Amino acid sequence: MQRETTGLLSPGTHVVEVDGLSQRYHVYGSGPVCLAVPGGPGVIWESLRTPALEEFLTMVYVEPLGTGGAQRLSSHPHGYTRERYARNLLGLLDALSLPRAYLLGHSHGGFVAQYFALRHPDRLSGLVLFGSAPVTGPEHMAEAGARVQEFVERNEGQPELPRVLAGLQAVGGATDDEQITAALRDLLPAYLAHYWAREHEFKAWRETLTCTYISGLDEDLTPDTVDDRDALPSLGVPTLVVVGRYDVICGPRWAQELNDLIPGSRLVVLENSGHLAHVEEPEQFAAAIRDFVTETSV
Known part of the structure; x- marks a missing residue:
């Protein structure tokens, strides 16, 4: 080699x-x-x-x-x-x-x-x-929950907001590559500061993101x-x-x-x-x- x-x-x-x-x-x-x-x-x-x-x-x-x-x-x-x-x-x-x-x-x-x-x-x-x-762990998840709530308040009225929140919920229940990839694409706007104002920049990138299901367990x-x-x-x-x-x-x-x-x-x-x-x-x-x-x- x-x-x-x-x-x-x-x-x-x-x-x-x-x-x-x-x-x-x-x-x-x-x-x-x-x-x-x-x-x-x-x-x-x-x-x-x-x-x-x-x-x-x-x-x-x-x-x-x-x-x-x-x-x-x-x-x-x-x-x-x-x-x-x-x-x-x-x-x-x-x-x-x-x-x-x-x-x-x-x-x-x-x-x-x-x-x-x-x-x-x-x-x-x-x-x-x-x-x-x-x-x-719990402390980290509680902080994330508070930050997600701030995201919701900043983007109240966005038609796609329910899809994003569903994606965030789906991550924890995903058990294969297809499910985790779908959840990642759904939740992506929450991971960006101003997704909808810049959707023309990020939409194609969002649609090509993929993820492998890794359990997080030993x-x-x-x-x-x-x-x-x-x-x-x-x-x-x-x-x-x-x-x-x-x-x-x-x-x-x-x-x-x-x-x-x-x-x-x-x-x-x-x-x-x-x-x-x-x-x-x-x-x-x-x-x-x-x-x-x-x-x-x-």
């Missing part, structure tokens, strides 16, 4: 073997290497593609195990824990012969990135937590919950926290808490974005990361 970093970081789609499983990833751009982990879990990797970042970074868009065309575990749809995803990230860095790289995690990908950074800080030049949170059907509050104050990796002002699922409350917990981190709030700032304010999003890379690569 080819192990030269140059070839494995050339533009295009690549596959390497990690722990006996095929790990697929997609390379665009040039500059310092940044691994990008999408959300969900299960949302297609293209959902995180950001051409504005590719102008100054070699973006390695990771296709997480079990998602899209990536190889599935024998326990699918179970077993996709943060530990399992982090193990594959470490294996990918090794396969690419990269002693260090930047790591960008969005949403659930942020949970994975936090886990990885706490255990392998020596392998990171910097960490970008985008739309992430220090915890999941192989023994135990929930893979997140609570990094006690650990994050020990994080020694330069960290940028990015959040959209109107993010309903991992909003400013959680970004501020991450920023307070992580020593020396910096916080950027994008005022005209929801959970998907990289498509709503791509230039501002990229500028924040460019500044962070410039400061940490000196």
Whole structure:
């Protein structure tokens, strides 16, 4: 198998073997290497593609195990824990012969990135937590419920609002790829700051989004919950926290808490974005990361 970093970081789609499983990833751009982990879990990797970042970074868009065309575990749809995803990230860095790289995690990908950074800080030049949170569970869900209510009040009278709310309800009951994809497309306006005012920009993108059903349970059907509050104050990796002002699922409350917990981190709030700032304010999003890379690569 080819192990030269140059070839494995050339533009295009690549596959390497990690722990006996095929790990697929997609390379665009040039500059310092940044691994990008999408959300969900299960949302297609293209959902995180950001051409504005590719102008100054070699973006390695990771296709997480079990998602899209990536190889599935024998326990699918179970077993996709943060530990399992982090193990594959470490294996990918090794396969690419990269002693260090930047790591960008969005949403659930942020949970994975936090886990990885706490255990392998020596392998990171910097960490970008985008739309992430220090915890999941009842407290996180209660905050999300309050933020959804704010979204409803801002968009009262929109004819499509019932469809969006039905999509949000359907996510929890989805049990296959078709159901979770339909729910994602239905709820998408809640993840954007001003969807209906900019529908001409986002409608086609919305209709092409796909998601793989990942249960969120370990192989023994135990929930893979997140609570990094006690650990994050020990994080020694330069960290940028990015959040959209109107993010309903991992909003400013959680970004501020991450920023307070992580020593020396910096916080950027994008005022005209929801959970998907990289498509709503791509230039501002990229500028924040460019500044962070410039400061940490000196």
